[in-house]
Amino acid sequence: MTGLIRLELIRALRNKKFLFFSVLYPSALFLMIAGTQDAHTEVDGTGLTLPTLFMVSMASFGALTAVLMGNSERIAKERENGWVRQLRLTPLPGRGYVVAKTASAAVVSLPAIVVVFIVAAATKGVRLEAWQWLALTGAIWAGSLVFAALGVAVGYLATGDAVRPITMILYFGLSVLGGLWMPTTTFPGWLQKISSWLPTYAYAGLGQSIELGDAPHAKDLAILVVSFLLFAGGAAWLYRKDTRKA
Template sequence: MNALVRLEITRALRNKKYLFFTVLYPAVLFLLLGGTIDGSVKVSGTELGMPAFYMVAMASFGALTAVLMGNSERIAKERESGWVRQLRLTALPGRGYVLAKTAGAAVLSLPAILVVFAVAATVKGVRFEAWQWFALTGAIWAGSLVFAVLGVAIGYLASGDTARPVTMLVYFGLSMLGGLWMPTTNFPQWLQTIAGWLPTHAYAGLGQAIELGGAPRAGDVAVLAVYFVLFTGAAAWLYRKDSMKA
């Protein structure tokens, strides 16, 4: 399994387009969305400054891009090319393949987080205590595992031709409705209620709670844990279903 993880990371690092959209693009979006807002402007109903809000939002968005976009389309194409079938002939168990895909994507999500943090600190002067920086990195990275498993599930659900549009629909829908593009406090009440049940809303909430000096809310952690179980179950079921076709 370790060899497959190394292979996944090496392949991703050779893909310049992938690296741009996962590592640099979130930082560019931060500058476009949060870089023009004064630090004294607060998120409605909170003491959280808008640059800090967008820092966490875009770091989360970058990690989501790395694990979701990277896994889904690649797995779908590997299924159609016969690569997954060849791996089943080796000693690698099915769970090893799924874990390798998840672990490889998770490793690549870390640079996306750190680049956004570096840009926010140098360009907008975002400042936190040392423990908050470490906690933010750990929380956003750990939370991205939920979407890494979702990417695996989509990769087994969609074909090579439909994987990208399906992933893009899920990707932008969750990002916008979950509050990664703008605070959900700006939404109408009915949409805020829907957003509160989305994994991306809970995901962004992890970092926002730490920025305000506290621990992640138990409700956000519980929502992400439930989605992780659901997505893992879906990925496992779809993998077994795909295996029976081979």
């Protein structure tokens, strides 16, 4: 399984387009949104300044890009070209394939997180305690596993032609409604209630709590845990279903 993880990492690092969107694109968005904004005015209802709020949002968005976009499309294509079927002829168990995909995607998401932090600190003067930087990195990285599992599930659910539109709908829908692109405090009340139950909202909430010096909210943690179990369970079921078809 470690060999497969190593292979997946090499393939991802050679994909320049993928690296641009997962690593540089979130930092560029951060500069577009927060670059010209006042670094001291707080965003209503958050207790955070706009640069600190969007630093977490864009770091989370970058990790989401790396694990969701990368996994879903790659798996769908591998199913079509027979690569997954070839792997089944090896001693690698089915769960090993799913774990390898999730783990390799999560490793690739780490640079996206770190680059956004560096850009925010260098351009907007975001300053946090050392423990907060470490906790933010760990929380956002660990939370990305939820969406890595979703990417695996989508990759087994959709065909090669359908996977991109399905992934894009999930990608932008979860990002916008979860508050990664704009504060949910700007939404109508009814939409705020819906957003508060999305995994992306809980994902960003982890980082925001750390920035405020607080412990993560129990509701956010519960949403992420339940989402991971649902997505991972769905991926495992779809893998077994796909195996029976082969």
